[in-house]
Each structure stands twice: as structure tokens, then as C-alpha cells.
Amino acid sequence: xxxxxxxxxxxxxxxxxxxxxxxxxxxxxxxxxxxxxxxxxxxxxxxxxxxxxxxxxxxxxxxxxxxxxxxxxxxxxxxxxxxxxxxxxxxxxxxxxxxxxxxxxxxxxxxxxxxxxxxxxxxxxxxxxxxxxxxxxxxxxxxxxxxxxxxxxxxxxxxxxxxxxxxxxxxxxxxxxxxxxxxxxxxxxxxxxxxxxxxxxxxxxxxxxxxxxxxxxxxxxxxxxxxxxxxxxxxxxxxxxxxxxxxxxxxxxxxxxxxxxxxxxxxxxxxxxxxxxxxxxxxxxxxxxxxxxxxxxxxxxxxxxxxxxxxxxxxxxxxx
Amino acid sequence: xxxxxxxxxxxxxxxxxxxxxxxxxxxxxxxxxxxxxxxxxxxxxxxxxxxxxxxxxxxxxxxxxxxxxxxxxxxxxxxxxxxxxxxxxxxxxxxxxxxxxxxxxxxxxxxxxxxxxxxxxxxxxxxxxxxxxxxxxxxxxxxxxxxxxxxxxxxxxxxxxxxxxxxxxxxxxxxxxxxxxxxxxxxxxxxxxxxxxxxxxxxxxxxxxxxxxxxxxxxxxxxxxxxxxxxxxxxxxxxxxxxxxxxxxxxxxxxxxxxxxxxxxxxxxxxxxxxxxxxxxxxxxxxxxxxx
Numbered sequence: 001x002x003x004x005x006x007x008x009x010x011x012x013x014x015x016x017x018x019x020x021x022x023x024x025x026x027x028x029x030x031x032x033x034x035x036x037x038x039x040x041x042x043x044x045x046x047x048x049x050x051x052x053x054x055x056x057x058x059x060x061x062x063x064x065x066x067x068x069x070x071x072x073x074x075x076x077x078x079x080x081x082x083x084x085x086x087x088x089x090x091x092x093x094x095x096x097x098x099x100x101x102x103x104x105x106x107x108x109x110x111x112x113x114x115x116x117x118x119x120x121x122x123x124x125x126x127x128x129x130x131x132x133x134x135x136x137x138x139x140x141x142x143x144x145x146x147x148x149x150x151x152x153x154x155x156x157x158x159x160x161x162x163x164x165x166x167x168x169x170x171x172x173x174x175x176x177x178x179x180x181x182x183x184x185x186x187x188x189x190x191x192x193x194x195x196x197x198x199x200x201x202x203x204x205x206x207x208x209x210x211x212x213x214x215x216x217x218x219x220x221x222x223x224x225x226x227x228x229x230x231x232x233x234x235x236x237x238x239x240x241x242x243x244x245x246x247x248x249x250x251x252x253x254x255x256x257x258x259x260x261x262x263x264x265x266x267x268x269x270x271x272x273x274x275x276x277x278x279x280x281x282x283x284x285x286x287x288x289x290x291x292x293x294x295x296x297x298x299x300x301x302x303x304x305x306x307x308x309x310x311x312x313x314x315x316x317x318x319x320x
Numbered sequence: 321x322x323x324x325x326x327x328x329x330x331x332x333x334x335x336x337x338x339x340x341x342x343x344x345x346x347x348x349x350x351x352x353x354x355x356x357x358x359x360x361x362x363x364x365x366x367x368x369x370x371x372x373x374x375x376x377x378x379x380x381x382x383x384x385x386x387x388x389x390x391x392x393x394x395x396x397x398x399x400x401x402x403x404x405x406x407x408x409x410x411x412x413x414x415x416x417x418x419x420x421x422x423x424x425x426x427x428x429x430x431x432x433x434x435x436x437x438x439x440x441x442x443x444x445x446x447x448x449x450x451x452x453x454x455x456x457x458x459x460x461x462x463x464x465x466x467x468x469x470x471x472x473x474x475x476x477x478x479x480x481x482x483x484x485x486x487x488x489x490x491x492x493x494x495x496x497x498x499x500x501x502x503x504x505x506x507x508x509x510x511x512x513x514x515x516x517x518x519x520x521x522x523x524x525x526x527x528x529x530x531x532x533x534x535x536x537x538x539x540x541x542x543x544x545x546x547x548x549x550x551x552x553x554x555x556x557x558x559x560x561x562x563x564x565x566x567x568x569x570x571x572x573x574x575x576x577x578x579x580x581x582x583x584x585x586x587x588x589x590x591x592x593x594x595x596x597x598x599x600x601x602x603x604x605x606x607x608x609x610x611x612x
Contacts, residue, residue, distance in 0.1 A: 027427050032501040033420045037432065040417030043470045044436060050452045051444025057451075113344070119337050131598055132345040135352070138590045138597070140530030142548040146555040146583050147351050150358075156366070156576050158354060194348060222333045254446070255533045259552070273446070280447040281537065293445030301442045 058291035071287075078291035087275070095271045095296075098257075101185040107245060109189060110196030111238060115226050117197060118204050133194025144191050145259040148183065149174065175264040184260060184269075188253075203237040204230060239316045246307040272296040352587075359383070359580035366576050382577035383585075392585065394543060395550040398462065399529055402546060403589075406466040406528040411521050414476045419505050421476075422483035440473050446537070453538055464538035465531050465546070472527070475520050482516040483509060522597045526590055551586045555579045 027034075058078055060071040082088055113133070120126040136144065151158050152173040160170045173179045211229045220228065254273035261269045272292060280289030353373050358366060359382055361375035386392050421429055421436075443449070449468065458464040486509065494504050510517065532548040539545060 023427055026425060030423065030426055030501075033423055033426055036416040036501065036505070037420035040413050040420075040471055040476070041432065043413060043467075044439060046456065047449070047452060047468050047470070048439040048443060049435075051448035052442070054444050054448030054451055057448065113341075116337050116341055119333070120341065125338065125341075129341045129345045133348050134598070135591075135594065136348060138526050138530075138594060139587060140532060140548050142530070142532050142552050143583060143587050146551055146579070147355055149555055150355065150576065150579050150583070151351060158372075190348065190351075221329055258533075259556075276446050277537075281450065286447055286451070290445065290447040293447060297442055297445055304441055 055290060055294050057287050058294045060287055062287040062290075064286070074287075078288045079295065081288065082292055082295065087270070090267065091270055091272055091275050094268055097181065097268075098184060098271060101181060102188065103245060105185055106188050106193070107242065109193045111200055111234075113193060114197040114200035114204060114234075115230055117201060118230060119222060119226070130194070130197075133197070135194075136191045137195035139191065141191075141253070141255040141259055144187055145256070148187060152183075175262065177265050177268050180260065180265045180268045184257070187256065199237060199241065200234055203234040207233040236316060239311050243304060243307040243311055246303050355580050355583050359577055359584045361577060363577060379577075382581035385578055386581055386585065392547070392550065392582070395545055395547040396585070398544055399546040399548070399589075402462055402465050402531065403525050403528040405462075406469075407521055407525045409466055410470055410472070410475075410524045410528075411517070413470050414472070414479055414520065414524075415505075415510070415517065417471060418476050418479035419483050419509060422480045424484075436473050436476065450537060459538055460541050460544065462539075462544060465528070465534050468534065468538075469527075472524070475523055479513075479516060479520055482513060486512065519597070522593055525593065526597075529589055547586045551582050554582045 054068070057068060057071065059073060059075060060068070061074050061077075062068070062071045117126055117129065120129070152160070154160055154170060154172055154174075159173070164170055171179065173183060207230060212225055215225050215229055254277065257269060257271055258274050258277065261274055273296070276289045276293045276296075279285045279292065350373075357373045357375055360378055360380070361372060362377050362379040362381065365372065365375055365377055420426065421433060423429070444452075453459060453464055453468050456467075458467055490508055490512075491504055494508055499507070530548060531546060532552070535544075535546050535549050
């Protein structure tokens with residue numbers, strides 16, 4: 001009996017040894033592949049992971065001339081200051097409202113456009129529409145905002161000229177607080193709605209045409225076909241994108257908002273990203289602004305994990 | 321009877337569907353046409369007709385004006401250098417990493433993949449990244465627009481899934497013939513992946529051309545500003561043309577046409593590559609494979 005357990009143990013050791021040498025063999029065989037990955041890996045370590053380590057300065061009173069090693073620890077002081085500041089709730093609210101606009105107004109639009117495009121039977125028409133509606137995605141935010149600016153400006157802007165000729169009052173869209181949010185979301189729709197259809201259209205191509213045939217036989221009209229066949233077929237893609245969108249909760253586009261921001265609309269336009277930029281790089285409060293950014297990024301991460309968990313709970317695939 | 325009713329409903333549906341989509345497409349491009357049209361208009365016509373799409377009198381006045389100093393040439397030069405150099409740089413790193421990670425027998429592949437995907441969900445944020453850029457000595461150098469964004473994780477993942485879907489047999493037979501991994505990548509894999517490589521290159525190129533945020537974060541020296549920053553200065557900040565004011569000593573032409581012309585100059589290169597982009601991403605499957 002004793003000998004048999006010994007041999008079993010020995011056998012295990014032997015297997016482990018073989019496995020390990022097999023792993024080593026595989027690593028050695030692929031040494032050139034590791035060499036290929038190395039530059040990319042170094043990039044991610046330096047420019048993605050080192051900044052994550054740099055988040056520790058949000059618990060310090062970071063002084064550039066002292067460096068991370070020499071600066072004083074202050075615990076949660078910067079976070080406390082953030083939560084107690086009068087501006088915190090203003091920024092929080094602004095960020096949340098823009099996020100809600102993204103989620104409830106922008107998100108469904110590409111889905112609707114793809115459903116509509118899917119019903120087009122003349123491929124030249126479909127391709128023509130696609131070609132045109134993808135264009136704005138390739139424009140920078142500077143171009144999008146600049147075009148809006150020259151069209152909306154009070155002196156000589158086309159929109160105010162039209163309003164005037166129709167007998168309405170001119171509107172100062174660019175400085176008016178009430179117009180910031182509509183302008184923001186319309187620009188997002190203009191730039192991204194068309195491009196957003198790509199992924200849904202790709203998912204729709206996987207739908208079996210026989211399903212539509214069968215539905216027609218059953219007397220389903222075009223709306224019912226969309227609702228009962230196309231939409232369920234792309235449900236998983238919709239959920240994945242929804243999770244990613246929720247994870248992006250606070251990624252509302254620094255560039256975009258920063259370009260629209262001015263002193264008159266600041267009350268509605270200041271969001272976490274723009275606040276970090278102003279407090280950090282313009283006023284030099286490195287630690288405080290890092291704490292603000294950390295808070296924002298942390299919430300984003302928690303939300304994406306939560307959304308993914310929720311999707312799994314409802315037996316959907318999720319993103320990981 | 322029933323057949324007939326369905327087909328009428330279907331026709332009404334088609335009518336509205338086509339009509340709305342056409343309208344959407346027109347509304348999407350109308351602002352661009354307005355801007356291009358206005359940039360070629362004379363100042364008199366701009367003042368007379370407000371809603372202008374096609375000028376009746378063709379004028380290059382605005383373009384002559386913006387090209388009369390070297391400000392715009394310098395900015396365009398910076399943008400071209402960053403776009404061409406950055407795209408080559410990014411593609412080199414992205415292709416190498418994507419190909420390496422597409423090899424299924426690689427030990428540690430899952431961990432590395434996770435490390436890369438995680439950067440999409442969480443990052444250090446603007447200030448810590450700025451400090452790293454500063455520490456690595458990139459501030460005020462054009463490299464600051466390139467090195468910190470060497471690999472876009474999304475683009476790398478698209479490339480990786482493209483490589484993973486290539487037939488395995490090709491590599492195997494090349495290996496039997498004694499080719500090493502680098503020559504397999506450059507002699508076999510890249511030549512048959514040109515559509516994917518072209519698409520991702522164009523994505524990178526557009527991103528580099530459109531770069532704005534990194535320029536205002538990392539470059540204090542106005543001589544190194546790319547064209548997007550200049551555009552921003554001209555359209556929004558310089559209502560009184562306070563940038564390089566002396567340089568434009570002539571009688572100032574209507575600001576509107578100049579703004580329009582600058583927008584066009586900053587946009588045209590993207591529109592030039594657009595047909596090529598369109599050709600490749602029409603095969604939408606490429607982007608559909610992002611997941612997984």
C-alpha cells in the first residue's frame with residue numbers, strides 16, 4: 001500500500017515535471033513572438049499602467065520638485081475637499097445629465113437607423129446613405145464645433161439668419177445656458193449616429209432571411225418583422241454596447257465639452273474632465289485634480305462591472 | 321385581397337423609410353456644403369445671402385488670405401509629419417503586438433490580453449498621464465502627440481481577431497520550410513492582411529490628423545501646433561484675429577469666409593482618404609469582430 005501511494009505521488013510529480021517542461025518548451029519555441037510583443041507591452045506599462053500607479057498622488061500633497069517619493073501623505077484630504085466643495089454637486093449633476101442624454105437620446109438612434117437601413121432593398125441607395133452619414137465621424141471635434149460655431153453665431157450665422165427671416169428673435173446659442181445641452185447632444189448625434197450603425201448592421205447580416213419569409217407567410221407586416229426578428233437578432237450586440245456605454249458614463253468627451261465650454265455656460269457645461277484640466281494643468285493643483293479624476297474613473301469601473309454582472313444575471317453574454 | 325393589403329402597407333412603409341433616410345443623409349452633409357460653399361464666396365455675397373450653399377460668384381479670396389502667411393503652412397506641416405510618422409509608428413507596434421497575441425499557443429496570452437483590455441475600462445486619467453509624459457521628456461516635442469498614444473487597444477484587438485481568423489495552415493507550412501516568426505509575419509501574414517492593415521492605418525491616420533487635446537496638453541510652443549489647434553484659434557478664440565495679427569497687415573477680408581476656408585483646409589485631407597476608408601469598412605464584418 002505504501003509503495004502504491006508513493007508511486008502515485010511520484011507519478012504526480014512526474015506529470016508536473018513533464019507539464020512544466022512542456023510549458024518551457026512552448027515558451028522557448030515562441031521566443032521570437034515574445035520579442036514581437038515586448039515593445040507593445042512596454043508601451044502599455046509606461047503610458048497606461050505607470051499613470052495608474054501615479055494615482056497615488058491623489059493621497060499625497062504632490063509637489064513636482066519633491067516627486068512622488070518626497071511628497072507628504074495626506075490620506076483622503078483631497079477627496080474630502082472635493083465632496084465638500086460647493087462646485088462638486090454642480091459638476092456631478094452636469095456630468096450625470098450629459099450621460100443621461102447620451103444613454104436615452106443618443107443610444108437608440110443608431111439602432112433605429114440600422115433597422116431602417118436594413119429595410120432598404122436598393123443597395124446603391126443604402127450604400128449612398130451610409131457613405132454620407134459616416135462622414136462626420138471622421139471630422140475632429142474642433143471641426144464639428146467650428147462648423148456649429150459659424151452656423152450658430154449671432155453675427156452672420158445661417159441659423160440666426162433663418163430665424164430672423166421667419167420673424168423669430170435671434171438666439172445666442174453659443175453663450176446661452178439653456179442651449180448648451182441640446183447643442184451638445186445634437187453634435188454627438190450628428191457626428192456619431194451614422195457611424196454607430198456599422199456594428200448593428202454587421203450583426204443584422206447574420207439574420208437568416210428565411211425567418212423573414214416565414215414571418216411574411218404568417219402575415220407579419222414590416223414593423224412586426226423588425227420588432228420580432230431583426231431586433232431580437234441583434235439583442236446581444238445592443239447589450240454589449242449598452243454595457244460599454246454605461247462604463248463610459250463619465251467619458252463624455254473632454255475635447256468636445258472643453259471646446260463648447262465658456263464662462264457664460266460654465267454652470268451647465270463644467271464636467272469632471274474639464275474640471276480636472278482646469279484645476280490640474282491650469283492651476284497646478286496636481287493632487288487634487290488627480291483625486292477628482294480618480295473618483296470619476298473609479299465610478300466608471302464600478303458601473304461597468306455592475307452592468308456586466310446585471311447582463312449575466314439576465315443570461316446575456318456580457319463583455320467578459 | 322390580403323396579399324394586396326400587405327403590399328400597399330409595405331409600399332407606404334418603403335416610401336417613408338426611403339424619404340426619411342434620404343432626409344437624414346442630406347441633413348448630415350448640408351453643414352459641410354454650406355461651409356465649403358461659403359469659403360469660395362465673395363464677401364459681398366456672404367453679406368447679401370445668408371443661407372448660401374453654392375456661391376454664384378466664385379472667389380479664392382479667403383484661401384489667398386490664409387495662405388498669405390506661413391502660419392497655416394507650419395501648422396499643416398506639423399499635422400502631416402505627425403500623421404505620417406504617427407501612423408507608421410503606431411502600425412509597427414500594433415501589428416507586432418496583435419500578431420503575437422493572435423498565436424493561440426502562446427503561454428501567458430490570456431494575462432497579456434486582460435492587461436490590455438483593462439486599459440479600456442480604467443486608466444490613470446489626465447494628470448498622472450501628463451506627469452508620465454513629462455517624466456519621459458516628451459513635453460514640447462512632437463513625439464508627445466505620438467508616443468503616448470502608440471497603440472489604440474481597440475485597433476489592436478481588431479487586428480488581432482483578423483489575424484486569428486487567417487487560415488492556420490499557411491503558417492504551419494512556412495514553419496516546416498524553416499521560416500522564422502518575423503519572416504512569417506512580414507512575408508506571409510501581412511501581404512494577405514492588407515485590407516485590415518489599410519483600414520486600421522486609415523483609422524490611425526484620421527486620429528492623428530484630428531489630434532487636438534494632446535497638443536493643448538503637451539505643447540506650449542505655438543510653432544508646434546497642428547492644424548486643429550490653429551483652426552480653433554481662428555474660428556473661436558480670435559474673434560478679433562489676435563493671432564499673428566501683424567502678419568495679416570492687408571485690409572482684413574470678411575472673417576466669415578476665412579473661418580470657412582480654414583475649416584475646409586483642416587478637413588480636406590480626411591475627405592480625401594474617406595473614399596478609401598469607405599471601400600474597406602463597407603465590409604463591416606471587420607468591425608463586427610471587435611468583440612471576443
